[in-house]
Amino acid sequence: xxxxxxxxxxxxxxxxxxxxxxxxxxxxxxxxxxxxxxxxxxxxxxxxxxxxxxxxxxxxxxxxxxxxxxxxxxxxxxxxxxxxxxxxxxxxxxxxxxxxxxxxxxxxxxxxxxxxxxxxxxxxxxxxxxxxxxxxxxxxxxxxxxxxxxxxxxxxxxxxxxxxxxxxxxxxxxxxxxxxxxxxxxxxxxxxxxxxxxxxxxxxxxxxxxxxxxxxxxxxxxxxxxxxxxxxxxxxxxxxxxxxxxxxxxxxxxxxxxxxxxxxxxxxxxxxxxxxxxxxxxxxxxxxxxxxxxxxxxxxxxxxxxxxxxxxxxxxxxxxxxxxxxxxxxxxxxxxxxxxxxxxxxxxxxxxxxxxxxxxxxxxxxxxxxxxxxxxxxxxxxxxxxxxxxxxxxxxxxxxxxxxxxxxxxxxxxxxxxxxxxxxxxxxxxxxxxxxxxxxxxxxxxxxxxxxx
Amino acid sequence: xxxxxxxxxxxxxxxxxxxxxxxxxxxxxxxxxxxxxxxxxxxxxxxxxxxxxxxxxxxxxxxxxxxxxxxxxxxxxxxxxxxxxxxxxxxxxxxxxxxxxxxxxxxxxxxxxxxxxxxxxxxxxxxxxxxxxxxxxxxxxxxxxxxxxxxxxxxxxxxxxxxxxxxxxxxxxxxxxxxxxxxxxxxxxxxxxxxxxxxxxxxxxxxxxxxxxxxxxxxxxxxxxxxxxxxxxxxxxxxxxxxxxxxxxxxxxxxxxxxxxxxxxxxxxxxxxxxxxxxxxxxxxxxxxxxxxxxxxxxxxxxxxxxx
Numbered sequence: 001x002x003x004x005x006x007x008x009x010x011x012x013x014x015x016x017x018x019x020x021x022x023x024x025x026x027x028x029x030x031x032x033x034x035x036x037x038x039x040x041x042x043x044x045x046x047x048x049x050x051x052x053x054x055x056x057x058x059x060x061x062x063x064x065x066x067x068x069x070x071x072x073x074x075x076x077x078x079x080x081x082x083x084x085x086x087x088x089x090x091x092x093x094x095x096x097x098x099x100x101x102x103x104x105x106x107x108x109x110x111x112x113x114x115x116x117x118x119x120x121x122x123x124x125x126x127x128x129x130x131x132x133x134x135x136x137x138x139x140x141x142x143x144x145x146x147x148x149x150x151x152x153x154x155x156x157x158x159x160x161x162x163x164x165x166x167x168x169x170x171x172x173x174x175x176x177x178x179x180x181x182x183x184x185x186x187x188x189x190x191x192x193x194x195x196x197x198x199x200x201x202x203x204x205x206x207x208x209x210x211x212x213x214x215x216x217x218x219x220x221x222x223x224x225x226x227x228x229x230x231x232x233x234x235x236x237x238x239x240x241x242x243x244x245x246x247x248x249x250x251x252x253x254x255x256x257x258x259x260x261x262x263x264x265x266x267x268x269x270x271x272x273x274x275x276x277x278x279x280x281x282x283x284x285x286x287x288x289x290x291x292x293x294x295x296x297x298x299x300x301x302x303x304x305x306x307x308x309x310x311x312x313x314x315x316x317x318x319x320x321x322x323x324x325x326x327x328x329x330x331x332x333x334x335x336x337x338x339x340x341x342x343x344x345x346x347x348x349x350x351x352x353x354x355x356x357x358x359x360x361x362x363x364x365x366x367x368x369x370x371x372x373x374x375x376x377x378x379x380x381x382x383x384x385x386x387x388x389x390x391x392x393x394x395x396x397x398x399x400x401x402x403x404x405x406x407x408x409x410x411x412x413x414x415x416x417x418x419x420x421x422x423x424x425x426x427x428x429x430x431x432x433x434x435x436x437x438x439x440x441x442x443x444x445x446x447x448x449x450x451x452x453x
Numbered sequence: 454x455x456x457x458x459x460x461x462x463x464x465x466x467x468x469x470x471x472x473x474x475x476x477x478x479x480x481x482x483x484x485x486x487x488x489x490x491x492x493x494x495x496x497x498x499x500x501x502x503x504x505x506x507x508x509x510x511x512x513x514x515x516x517x518x519x520x521x522x523x524x525x526x527x528x529x530x531x532x533x534x535x536x537x538x539x540x541x542x543x544x545x546x547x548x549x550x551x552x553x554x555x556x557x558x559x560x561x562x563x564x565x566x567x568x569x570x571x572x573x574x575x576x577x578x579x580x581x582x583x584x585x586x587x588x589x590x591x592x593x594x595x596x597x598x599x600x601x602x603x604x605x606x607x608x609x610x611x612x613x614x615x616x617x618x619x620x621x622x623x624x625x626x627x628x629x630x631x632x633x634x635x636x637x638x639x640x641x642x643x644x645x646x647x648x649x650x651x652x653x654x655x656x657x658x659x660x661x662x663x664x665x666x667x668x669x670x671x672x673x674x675x676x677x678x679x680x681x682x683x684x685x686x687x688x689x690x691x692x693x694x695x696x697x698x699x700x701x702x703x704x705x706x707x708x709x710x711x712x713x714x715x716x717x718x719x720x721x722x723x724x725x726x727x728x729x730x731x732x733x734x735x736x737x738x739x740x741x742x743x744x745x746x747x748x749x750x751x752x753x754x755x756x757x758x759x760x761x
Contacts (some may be wrong), residue, residue, distance in 0.1 A: 111507055130722075134508040218614070220699055273592040274611030276703035277619075283584065284591035420505070423721040427704070434616065434704040453523075 022299035046105055059353045061092045065120040067345075069097040072376045075353065077364075082108070084363050095224040111136055119361060120352035122160035122167045124344050125415040126422065131348070132161045138349040141165045145359040150382050151365060155383040158411045169346035170365050170373065171380045174326075174403045175226050175412075176340075178395075181323050183211050185298035194323035195279050196234075196261065199328040203270045206296050213268075215295025217286030218276040218433065221426035226278035226299045228429040228442065229329045229413045230341050231258035238408040245416050250443050254334075259432060259439025261330070266433050271295075276434055280307070287311040299327070301342065302399045303379050319395045326402045340406035343415055344383065417450075424449030493735065499728035506724040518729035531701075531708040537620055538627065538688040538709075543551060546628045547680055550635035555665065557636070558643045567638070572633040579630070583697035586626045613699055616706035618680070623707055630694070631687070635680050639702065642676025643669070675753040682745055689738055708733050 064081070068074050069427065074097055081093040095346035096117070098106055103121060110117060115377045116136050122128050122268055131137045148156060151168060159167030187209040193199040206213040217223040233241060236254040244250050272278070272289045279285045287304070288294040291312035298304065305319040329337030347364070349357050363369065374390030381391060388400050401408070414422025428445035431437025437445070454759060500519070503512040522528045574582065589595040590613050595610040612622035646669060654664040670677075690758055692711035695701060701708035701716060708716075713735060718727020 108506060130505055136507070219702055221702070274614040276616075277587070277591070277611060277614035277699060278594050283588045284594070418505070419720065419722040423716070430702070430704050434702075436616070436704050 024065045036129045040067075051094045051328075056226055057090050059092065059194045060356050061094055062119060062354065062357050062360055063094045063096065063117045064360075064438050065096045065098060065103065065117045065351075066347075067098055067103045067121045069099050072378055073373075073380065076372060076376065080364055081360075081367055084360055088319045088356070089357075091216065091360065093360070109299050116350035116352060118350045118357045119347050120226070120350065121346040122159065123343060123415050124169070124341075124346055126418040127415060128166055128348060129161045130418060132166050136351055138351050138353060139164045139166060140168075140349055140358055143170065144362075147362060149297060149358060150367065150385055152383040152385060153407070154344075155344060158343070158409075158416075159348070166363055167346045167348040168365055169344055169383045170370070171346070172342060172344035172383045172403065172409065173379070173381050174340045174342040174399050174406065174409065175230070175253060175299060175301050176324055176399065176402055177297050177299055178290070178304045178308075179297045179325070180290065180295075181321050183293060184323070187211055187296070192323065193328055196301050196328045196330045200268065203265065203268050205266070207270065211293075212272045212289070212295045213270040213297060214272075215278075215286045215289035216271045216275045217278045217280040218271075218430065220280040220286075221430045222412070223280055223286060223292070223300065224433050225413060225426045225429045228258055228425075228432070229410065231261045231330070232301070233341055233408075233410050234258070234330040234333045234335040234341050235261070237333075238339065240334070241410050245413075247393050248421075248447075250446040250450060256444045259442045262429075262432060263439055266302075271433075281311065285311060291316055300319055302381060302396060305395055306379055319393060322395055324395055324398045324402070326405075336407055338402070338405040338407065340402065340409040341412065342403070342409045343383070343412040421446070422448050432444050464696075475560050496728045496731050498736070499725050500732045502725040503599075504725035505722045507656050508707055508721075514725070518726045519733065521726065522730055522733060527705050527708060527712055528710070531710050531713045534620060535689050535691065535706060535709050538624060538687055538691060542627070542631075542684045542688050543681060545624075545685060546632055547635055547677075549628070550632045550680070551677070553632070553636045554643055555669070556638035557640060568637070572637050574630045575634040575637075577630070579693040580697050582626065583694045586629075590622065595745055616703050617736060619699060619703065620705045623698065626694060626698070627683050627688075627691070633683075635684065638680050638683075639673065639676055642673050645676075646672045678750050678753060680740075681748065685737060686742065689734070689741070710737075 009085070013041060014389045066077055068077055068131070077097070080097065081095055085091050085093055107120060111131065122131075128137065144165055148165065155169040155172040156165070158172075159165060159169055172382070177192070183188075183206065184192075187206045189202055189205060203213040232244075232255055235258045236244070236252060240252055240254050244252065244255065272295050274284070275286075277284070278289065281287050285296060286295070286300075287307040288311040290298050291308045305322055308322070309316055309318045326338065327341070347361055349361065365384050367384050367386055368389035370384035371390040373380050373382045374387050375392070377391060377393040377396060379396070381396065381403065382388070388404065391397055391400055410416065413425050416422075417425065425446050428437065428442045428449075431445070432442055434441070476722065499510070501513060501515055503514045503518075504510055553571060557564055557571075560672050577585075590611070591597075592611050593608075600606070600608045610618070612618040648670065650668055651664055654668045659667065690711055691709045692715065695709050695712050696706055699707045701712040710730065711734065714727055714730040717723045717730060
C-alpha cells in the first residue's frame with residue numbers, strides 16, 4: 001500500500017518536474033515576437049506631453065490593447081500613458097497588455113462581438129486590410145496629415161490601405177543574416193558576403209570546414225519563407241512585388257527565378273540535421289542551433305539575439321558573438337540591392353474611438369517617446385524620424401543602418417497578404433526546401449490560393 | 454372508465470417521473486445545449502459561408518466549402534493519415550495492450566508496480582508528452598545518444614523531420630501514451646471473468662492458448678469492443694500530439710483532419726471553410742459511433758439503447 005502510494009508520489013513529482021522543465025519552451029511564437037527585453041528601463045526624464053488645448057473637458061476613456069506585456073516595454077507604455085493623462089485630466093487610459101498570441105485570439109473575439117478597442121496593436125498589411133474592409137478601423141488620414149512626416153514613410157505605408165492611413169507604426173525591423181562571428185573566424189572568412197555568388201561560396205567554405213552553414217527552423221514555415229521572399233524582392237523589385245501583392249497574380253517569371261535562386265542554396269544542403277522538424281524557438285530550435293554553433297548563419301529578424309540568448313540557457317549574453325549583414329545583392333536583378341524585407345508594430349484606431357485617441361497616439365510616437373524606446377535597446381527599432389541614433393546596441397544599430405539604406409521595405413509576405421494566402425505561401429515554399437516542390441510549383445500553388453479567396 | 458382512469462394515472466405517474474428527472478437534468482441539459490448543441494449548429498451554419506471571421510457573414514456559398522475540402526489533396530492526405538493511425542492502432546496497439554493485460558492478470562510480485570508504470574504515460578498531458586518526445590527524438594537528443602551508447606551508431610535519424618518516417622514516429626508516441634490505458638481497461642475486463650470458467654476449461658484439457666482463444670477472449674468481448682471504439686474515435690480526432698510535435702509537417706506529411714481544420718480555421722482565418730472541415734469530422738465520428746454502437750456493441754448495450 002505504502003509502496004504504491006510512494007510510486008504515485010514519484011510519478012506526480014516526475015510529471016511536475018517534466019512540465020516545469022518544458023513549460024518555458026512550450027510556446028514558440030507563431031510569428032515574430034515584437035519585443036525582446038534586454039536591459040532595465042533607463043529612466044529618461046521626459047518633456048510634458050504636447051498640451052494641446054483640451055477643449056472637451058468631458059471625461060473620456062480610451063481602451064488600449066498592446067502586446068508589450070514584459071518589461072521594459074510594459075513600463076514605458078505605462079509611463080507614457082500616465083504622462084498623457086496627467087496633461088489631459090479628462091482622459092483615462094484603460095491599458096490592456098496581452099501576450100502576442102493571446103492578443104490575436106482576444107482581438108478576433110472582440111472584433112466579432114463588435115466590441116472594438118479604441119487603440120490596438122496591428123502589424124499592418126493584409127490583416128489590417130481585412131479589418132478595414134470589415135469597417136472596424138477608422139480612417140485617420142486627415143487627423144494625421146499635419147504630422148505624418150515625422151514618421152518613417154516606408155513604415156507608415158505598411159499601415160495604409162488604398163492610399164488611406166489606418167495605423168501608425170512605432171517599430172520597423174529588418175530581416176537579414178545573423179552570423180556567429182566565431183564560425184566565420186574558424187572558417188577563415190574575413191568579410192561577410194555581399195553578393196549571392198559570394199554567399200554561396202561562403203556556404204561551401206563553411207561546409208568544407210565541417211561547420212553547418214545555416215540554421216533553419218523548418219517547422220515554423222514562416223522562417224523558410226523569408227528566403228523566397230528576399231530572393232523575390234531582389235528579382236522582382238518594388239514594382240514586381242507590389243503587383244503580385246495587390247493583384248494576386250503570383251506568376252511573373254521573376255518569382256520563378258526567385259525560387260530557382262533559393263534552390264541553388266538548398267541544393268548545397270546547408271541546413272542543420274533534422275531542420276524540417278525544428279521550431280524557431282525552444283527545444284531543438286533554429287535559435288538553439290545558432291546558440292550552440294550548430295549553424296553559422298540564420299536569416300531572421302531583429303529579435304534573433306534575444307531568442308538566441310534565451311535558448312543558450314543564458315550562456316550567450318544578448319548579441320555577443322553575433323554579426324549582421326544584409327541579404328546579398330543579386331547581380332543584374334531589377335531590385336535595388338538595399339531593398340529589404342521586414343515588418344514591425346503599430347497601432348490602429350477603432351472605428352468608434354473618441355477623437356482624443358489620435359492625439360494620444362501622436363504622443364506615443366512623439367520623438368521623445370521614440371527615443372526612450374530606442375534607448376531601451378529592446379529590439380524595438382523606433383520609426384519616428386530622428387530617433388534612430390537613440391539605439392546604441394551595435395548589432396541593432398547595424399540593422400538600423402540596413403533599414404536606413406533601404407528605399408523599399410517589403411512587409412513580411414504572410415502579413416502583407418491575407419492570413420489565408422500567407423499560410424499558402426509559407427507552405428508552398430516549405431515544399432521547395434523539403435524537396436517536394438519546384439520553383440514553378442511554388443508560384444502555381446500561391447496563385448491558386450490567391451484565386452481561391 | 455376504468456381504462457381512462459388507468460391511463461390517466463399512468464400518464465400522471467409518467468409525468469411525475471419525467472418532471473422529477475427533468476428537474477435534475479435541467480442544469481446539465483442547459484449546459485449541453487449552450488456548449489455542445491449550439492456550437493454544432495453554429496459550425497454547420499458557418500460552413501455554408503465564405504467567411505474570414507471578421508467581416509459580416511453575408512457571402513453564402515452553399516456546399517462549396519465541402520466540395521473544396523473533398524477536392525483538396527492535402528485534406529485527402531490528412532484523411533489517409535488518420536486511417537493509417539486507426540489501422541495501426543487496431544493492428545498493433547490493442548493486441549499489444551491485450552498481451553500485457555493477460556500477462557499482468559497473473560499473480561506475481563511487482564504486478565502493481567508494473568501496472569502503474571505502464572499506466573503512467575496515460576496520466577501525462579498530451580502536450581507534455583509531445584514536447585518530451587520531440588526532445589528525445591531531436592538530433593543529439595536522448596534517442597540519438599542512447600543508440601550510440603549501445604553501439605548502434607548510425608541507427609538514429611531525425612525521424613520526425615523525415616516525410617517518410619514521421620507518421621510511424623508519431624504512431625510510436627501515440628502507442629507509448631495510450632497502450633497503458635487500453636491495458637488497464639482490458640485488465641478490468643479480465644478480472645470480471647470468473648476464474649472457475651478458465652479452471653473448467655483447463656480441467657477439460659484445454660491448453661493455455663486454447664483457454665485464452667476460446668474462453669477468455671469471447672468473455673472479454675464487451676471490453677475489447679469498447680477499447681476498439683475508443684481507439685478508433687481517438688485516432689480520428691488526433692490533434693494535440695501532432696500539432697505540438699510537427700504541426701502537420703514536414704509539408705503536410707503528418708497532417709490529420711483535426712490539424713488541417715485548426716490550421717485552416719484559426720491560423721489562416723478561413724472560418725467558413727474550417728467549419729466545413731469540422732462538420733465533416735463531426736459527421737464522420739457521429740455516424741461511426743452510431744453504427745458501431747448499433748451493430749458491434751449491440752449485445753453489450755442491451756437495455757441501454759432503444760431500437761426504433
